[in-house]
Amino acid sequence: MVDVSMPSLAPQRRLFRLAGNTRVLAGGSVLALLVLVALTATWIAPFDPLDQDLAAQMQPPVFSAGTGSHWLGADSLGRDLLSRLIYGTRIALEVAVFAAMPTAILGTALGLIAGYYGGVLDAIISRLVDVWTSFPPVLLSIILVALIGTGLSSVVIAIIVIDWTRFCRVIRAETVKQRHMDYVDAAVVAGLRPLTILWREIVPNVLPLAVVLLTLEMGIAITVEAILSFVGLSVSSDTPTWGGMIAEGRTVVHQAPWIMAFPMLALLVTVLALNMLGDGLKAELDPVLR
Amino acid sequence: MNAVLTIDRLCAKLTANGARLLSNISLGVAAGEVHGLVGMSGAGKSMIAKAVLGVLPPAVRVTSGSIRFSGTEIVGLSRLGMRELLARGIALIPQDPLTALNPTRRIEAQMTDVMRARLGLDAKAARLRALSLLEEVQIREPASVLRRFPHEISGGQRQRVLIAIAFACNPKLIVADEPTTALDVTVQKQILRLIHELRSKHGTAILLVTHDLGVVAKICDSLSVMHAGVIVEQGAVADVIAAPAHPFTRALFAATPRHDRPDHELRPVPDAMQRAVAEAST
Amino acid sequence: MLVDRILSRLLQAIPTLAGVAVIVFVLVRVVPGNPIAMMLPPGATQADIERLKALYGFDKSIAEQFLIWTSHALFGDFGISISLRQSVMGLVFSKLPATLELVLLATMVAVSLGVSLAVVGTRFQSEWPEAVIDGLTGFVQSVPDFIWSLALILVLGVLFPVLPISGRSDPRIGLNYATPFQLTESLVRLDARAFFDIFRHMIMPALALALPFAAIVARVLKSSLAEEMTQDYVLLARVKGFSEWRVIVGEALRNAAIPTVILTGVQFTFLIGGTVLVERIFSYPGIGNLAIDAVLNRDLPLIQGLVLVFAVLFITINLLLDFATVALNPKLSHG
Numbered sequence: 001m002v003d004v005s006m007p008s009l010a011p012q013r014r015l016f017r018l019a020g021n022t023r024v025l026a027g028g029s030v031l032a033l034l035v036l037v038a039l040t041a042t043w044i045a046p047f048d049p050l051d052q053d054l055a056a057q058m059q060p061p062v063f064s065a066g067t068g069s070h071w072l073g074a075d076s077l078g079r080d081l082l083s084r085l086i087y088g089t090r091i092a093l094e095v096a097v098f099a100a101m102p103t104a105i106l107g108t109a110l111g112l113i114a115g116y117y118g119g120v121l122d123a124i125i126s127r128l129v130d131v132w133t134s135f136p137p138v139l140l141s142i143i144l145v146a147l148i149g150t151g152l153s154s155v156v157i158a159i160i161v162i163d164w165t166r167f168c169r170v171i172r173a174e175t176v177k178q179r180h181m182d183y184v185d186a187a188v189v190a191g192l193r194p195l196t197i198l199w200r201e202i203v204p205n206v207l208p209l210a211v212v213l214l215t216l217e218m219g220i221a222i223t224v225e226a227i228l229s230f231v232g233l234s235v236s237s238d239t240p241t242w243g244g245m246i247a248e249g250r251t252v253v254h255q256a257p258w259i260m261a262f263p264m265l266a267l268l269v270t271v272l273a274l275n276m277l278g279d280g281l282k283a284e285l286d287p288v289l290r
Numbered sequence: 291m292n293a294v295l296t297i298d299r300l301c302a303k304l305t306a307n308g309a310r311l312l313s314n315i316s317l318g319v320a321a322g323e324v325h326g327l328v329g330m331s332g333a334g335k336s337m338i339a340k341a342v343l344g345v346l347p348p349a350v351r352v353t354s355g356s357i358r359f360s361g362t363e364i365v366g367l368s369r370l371g372m373r374e375l376l377a378r379g380i381a382l383i384p385q386d387p388l389t390a391l392n393p394t395r396r397i398e399a400q401m402t403d404v405m406r407a408r409l410g411l412d413a414k415a416a417r418l419r420a421l422s423l424l425e426e427v428q429i430r431e432p433a434s435v436l437r438r439f440p441h442e443i444s445g446g447q448r449q450r451v452l453i454a455i456a457f458a459c460n461p462k463l464i465v466a467d468e469p470t471t472a473l474d475v476t477v478q479k480q481i482l483r484l485i486h487e488l489r490s491k492h493g494t495a496i497l498l499v500t501h502d503l504g505v506v507a508k509i510c511d512s513l514s515v516m517h518a519g520v521i522v523e524q525g526a527v528a529d530v531i532a533a534p535a536h537p538f539t540r541a542l543f544a545a546t547p548r549h550d551r552p553d554h555e556l557r558p559v560p561d562a563m564q565r566a567v568a569e570a571s572t
Numbered sequence: 573m574l575v576d577r578i579l580s581r582l583l584q585a586i587p588t589l590a591g592v593a594v595i596v597f598v599l600v601r602v603v604p605g606n607p608i609a610m611m612l613p614p615g616a617t618q619a620d621i622e623r624l625k626a627l628y629g630f631d632k633s634i635a636e637q638f639l640i641w642t643s644h645a646l647f648g649d650f651g652i653s654i655s656l657r658q659s660v661m662g663l664v665f666s667k668l669p670a671t672l673e674l675v676l677l678a679t680m681v682a683v684s685l686g687v688s689l690a691v692v693g694t695r696f697q698s699e700w701p702e703a704v705i706d707g708l709t710g711f712v713q714s715v716p717d718f719i720w721s722l723a724l725i726l727v728l729g730v731l732f733p734v735l736p737i738s739g740r741s742d743p744r745i746g747l748n749y750a751t752p753f754q755l756t757e758s759l760v761r762l763d764a765r766a767f768f769d770i771f772r773h774m775i776m777p778a779l780a781l782a783l784p785f786a787a788i789v790a791r792v793l794k795s796s797l798a799e800e801m802t803q804d805y806v807l808l809a810r811v812k813g814f815s816e817w818r819v820i821v822g823e824a825l826r827n828a829a830i831p832t833v834i835l836t837g838v839q840f841t842f843l844i845g846g847t848v849l850v851e852r853i854f855s856y857p858g859i860g861n862l863a864i865d866a867v868l869n870r871d872l873p874l875i876q877g878l879v880l881v882f883a884v885l886f887i888t889i890n891l892l893l894d895f896a897t898v899a900l901n902p903k904l905s906h907g
């Protein structure tokens with residue numbers, strides 16, 4: 001039989017082993033760097049992201065022009081691109097945390113309930129997931145944000161409302177699997193209450209999977225925010241966001257391609273790093289794969 | 291001896307851990323002869339069949355010895371060389387007629403493709419040949435069977451189709467891998483009789499892999515008894531049945547139902563015997 | 573049997589469509605935000621507002637509005653777009669063909685690319701081409717179509733300006749076609765100049781849609797091919813002396829395609845959803861772009877009509893996928 005219990009390593013040693021995985025290390029480092037940039041934005045940004053320097057309109061980056069005060073150039077209003085990029089990290093990470101976390105909690109909770117209790121509850125939740133996922137998420141989020149109004153909180157709500165199914169589906173399947181394990185039977189025979197069994201025996205075993213999904217969801221959430229900013233449905237155009245910068249850059253892409261290129265690269269690197277982290281964690285935490 | 295297939299001191303190991311699968315296997319199959327390769331499951335007989343067909347899995351490696359088909363060495367042959375050799379006259383009757391026919395292709399396509407490729411027949415000639423082959427394997431309404439998909443005909447009919455495919459291009463050698471194991475007892479008898487008749491008619495050499503000594507007694511001329519990757523006894527079927535020399539062969543006979551002696555008491559092959567033979571061979 | 577299947581699937585589609593219609597209708601009306609206010613110039617009087625409300629029927633109760641809307645919708649009348657002041661049906665029919673042609677092209681690219689990668693990867697199993705293909709599909713799949721679109725614009729539109737980055741055709745061509753199926757019509761008319769111009773405009777949006785989809789097709793198909801390659805019929809085909817390519821394409825591919833069609837079906841609806849964004853990025857005049865404009869302008873009749881159009885599209889695709897599975901599997905299509 002497959003050994004499904006968690007390894008009895010001390011927490012520190014597990015952390016060490018995770019760090020030994022190159023994908024976890026690379027993805028984690030990029031994420032840590034982004035957090036650092038977001039936290040220290042006020043100090044490290046060379047300019048105020050909203051300051052318009054009319055003399056520097058569409059100024060190219062220093063490394064291609066050779067001169068100028070703006071390292072990564074300036075946008076069509078003469079605002080410093082690097083500073084806007086740095087401040088944009090804040091929005092991206094805010095969405096990653098405040099949208100992905102509740103999504104994970106909601107989806108995991110519903111998945112656990114459906115998987116553990118089965119019966120009517122399971123039927124209702126599973127049917128709901130089917131209906132939800134039959135509609136493409138991008139379209140749904142655009143319609144949803146249009147209905148509840150634009151702004152960062154609407155974006156967060158839209159992500160939670162749409163993406164909980166990603167967690168629910170996977171966690172439900174895993175819970176059903178765990179439900180039939182001997183140790184759960186033993187706990188039932190021992191007379192433990194269902195909620196206690198769920199919390200003590202099943203949650204610890206599905207948690208690694210939820211963490212992996214959470215990592216991937218963060219990447220999805222950041223992308224969705226960028227898309228909605230691009231379309232013009234997220235925060236107001238004053239606030240610097242990667243998606244908003246991309247939208248601005250798209251209109252002048254022939255004259256000043258760097259305005260779109262830098263936020264796009266920031267988004268790409270972030271998404272790839274989170275994917276890598278998720279894949280690495282999956283390989284490390286999945287008891288079957290290990 | 292006019293041998294179609296000669297295996298000489300063939301050894302094979304698992305690539306991963308070097309575990310020995312076949313040790314010093316030597317046997318020969320003459321033209322028109324049926325040679326039975328007998329042993330319990332896991333003895334290595336299917337591995338030999340796969341080696342002869344050049345379809346050993348990548349996990350298995352031939353370490354020494356040779357397999358020659360009509361004078362051509364098979365061990366170490368390139369993929370292309372093996373394809374040419376197969377086309378020159380080796381065919382297969384597979385074990386499970388349920389899975390050996392492609393579920394998405396009609397019987398006609400699966401019979402004629404090989405004739406068109408090997409004999410250079412056009413569609414019409416290949417179809418005529420397929421019809422006559424189906425008559426030869428005693429299938430009624432061959433024209434209607436040609437139009438069908440595998441799931442639309444019975445297991446016995448499918449095995450007949452597979453036999454027809456095996457004989458389609460006048461092979462010199464047919465490897466039959468447990469050809470009756472997956473079939474009902476009544477159908478088993480008919481299929482064995484069919485293979486026997488076709489062999490006599492076409493003079494094809496057959497390497498018959500089986501765990502069933504009853505099958506060997508019915509249609510084989512000579513046999514090799516295998517255990518744990520080693521051939522423990524070899525000879526003409528009549529001689530071995532009359533006086534099995536090796537204790538393992540005797541044990542195997544004791545474990546085989548005898549249709550001629552219904553009162554015969556069945557005895558399983560003792561574990562100690564299996565262990566002793568296994569140790570002797572390593 | 574096949575007719576029964578079609579009929580039962582069509583009957584199942586009716587409640588789904590009705591459900592979507594009700595939900596969207598109610599949702600659009602209960603959320604705050606006044607579409608009428610957005611249409612009027614500043615300084616309009618209360619009487620002006622009431623007149624417009626009456627014109628669009630917003631002065632009646634939601635139930636009444638729904639009844640009126642449904643009775644008209646049954647005859648193909650989905651009302652008048654508030655922001656564009658044209659009939660919703662007319663707008664949909666003028667923009668839908670561009671989207672359909674784009675989706676079709678993207679699907680063709682994705683399927684041919686995905687199938688080729690899967691076949692090549694299977695042919696060179698545990699050799700270096702397989703490792704390259706696995707790495708490539710993994711990377712392509714993890715980058716969303718939004719970023720693919722932008723990267724394509726930067727590389728093929730700006731860095732090496734070989735392809736146009738917006739629109740559907742060069743206005744200088746001066747297209748004056750009878751149908752909105754412009755690519756198809758240019759092909760039928762053998763109008764090479766127009767065809768290549770429209771085609772060039774479609775390459776990048778189609779690629780952006782196709783790449784992630786192709787990666788998924790390649791991965792799913794490759795793993796089901798790997799399973800088929802261990803089957804006895806593949807062994808028999810090898811013993812027949814056929815080349816490895818012929819064994820994969822001629823024997824295993826069709827069997828492996830059955831689970832692939834089922835598994836990638838959901839992804840295909842995502843591709844349709846992806847057109848909304850990709851059309852926006854490339855300023856491609858399809859219903860996706862129209863939908864975003866409708867949403868930004870809170871154009872209720874248009875949003876309702878478009879959501880129903882998307883719902884019909886998804887239902888149609890699921891039907892087609894269902895039939896594809898049946899057609900591929902002789903056990904289902906023949907008695």
